[in-house]
Amino acid sequence: MIVCHCAVVSSRHITEALRGGARSVSEVCRRTGAAQSCGTCVFSVRQVVCEHVDRGGDPIEEAVRAAS
Numbered sequence: 001m002i003v004c005h006c007a008v009v010s011s012r013h014i015t016e017a018l019r020g021g022a023r024s025v026s027e028v029c030r031r032t033g034a035a036q037s038c039g040t041c042v043f044s045v046r047q048v049v050c051e052h053v054d055r056g057g058d059p060i061e062e063a064v065r066a067a068s
């Protein structure tokens with residue numbers, strides 16, 4: 001699923017960034033190029049990060065804070 005249409009970033013790209021060591025939504029955006037243009041996708045990026053945490057991925061402080 002494409003999350004950021006401006007940079008054509010998919011949920012798979014975001015998951016790969018998390019598995020590669022990204023530890024915040026902003027770091028995921030920096031690594032993938034998401035949310036660097038119009039910015040309307042930032043909440044969708046955050047949702048994918050939270051889903052990663054919910055599925056048992058590495059806990060990410062910012063994501064956990066955003067979901068609570």
Ligand code: FES
Binds near residue numbers: 003004006007037040
């Ligand atoms: S849709 Fe992601 S920056 Fe525009």
